[in-house]
Amino acid sequence: MLKKSLTVAVLGLALVAGSAQAAFASSADASTTSTTKSHHEEWKAQTAALKSQLVTLRAQQKGLAAQIKSLRETNKATAKSLTKEQKASLKASLKNVREQIAAQQASIKAIRTQKQALWAQVKSAKKSDDTASGVAELTQIISLKEQIIQAKQQILSLQQSLQTLLTSLSA
Numbered sequence: 001m002l003k004k005s006l007t008v009a010v011l012g013l014a015l016v017a018g019s020a021q022a023a024f025a026s027s028a029d030a031s032t033t034s035t036t037k038s039h040h041e042e043w044k045a046q047t048a049a050l051k052s053q054l055v056t057l058r059a060q061q062k063g064l065a066a067q068i069k070s071l072r073e074t075n076k077a078t079a080k081s082l083t084k085e086q087k088a089s090l091k092a093s094l095k096n097v098r099e100q101i102a103a104q105q106a107s108i109k110a111i112r113t114q115k116q117a118l119w120a121q122v123k124s125a126k127k128s129d130d131t132a133s134g135v136a137e138l139t140q141i142i143s144l145k146e147q148i149i150q151a152k153q154q155i156l157s158l159q160q161s162l163q164t165l166l167t168s169l170s171a
Contacts, residue, residue, distance in 0.1 A: 043126060043131055043134065046135055047134065047135060047138060050138040050139065053142050054138070054141070054142060057142065057145045057146065060149055061145065061148060064149065064152040064156060067156055068152065068155055068159055071159040071160065071162075071163060072159060074163060075159065075163055075166055078167065078170055081170060082166070082169060082170055089169070090166070094162065094165065097158055097165075100154075100158055101159070104151045104158070105155070107151055108151045108152070111144050111147050111151070112148070114144055115141055115144045115148075118140055118141050118144070121133070121137050122134050122137045122138055122141070125137060
């Protein structure tokens with residue numbers, strides 16, 4: 001009987017000690033969680049304006065892409081309706097426009113590569129709670145997006161000039 005009561009007492013003491021450790025561990029986790037939440041709130045507060053800028057730039061970029069796509073489809077349809085002689089005469093004059101469009105697309109691709117690298121740095125800055133560098137990199141991303149939009153606007157104007165050439169020949 002003495003052994004049983006001693007065993008029960010030891011087990012009870014072990015359970016109490018174990019639950020005390022769990023209580024201390026959960027309070028440490030709670031303080032870590034609150035620190036993480038405060039860093040997250042600080043991050044959100046400092047990047048809110050930049051994120052709204054990114055959203056407007058993204059919408060502007062999508063609009064340009066849709067305009068370029070519709071113009072390209074219209075130009076293709078117009079080019080298909082031309083005769084072989086008209087296509088041959090047009091080919092030489094369009095070479096310059098095609099090269100300019102290809103150059104703009106290559107520059108967009110290079111800028112996108114830079115932008116993707118910056119996004120990776122933003123993610124690592126967010127994980128390491130380095131808000132200042134994250135904000136600086138987001139600002140660079142916005143600048144790169146603006147460069148992409150300018151390049152797409154140039155492509156759009158080149159597509160429009162291509163359209164005027166095609167319509168003048170088909171008329």
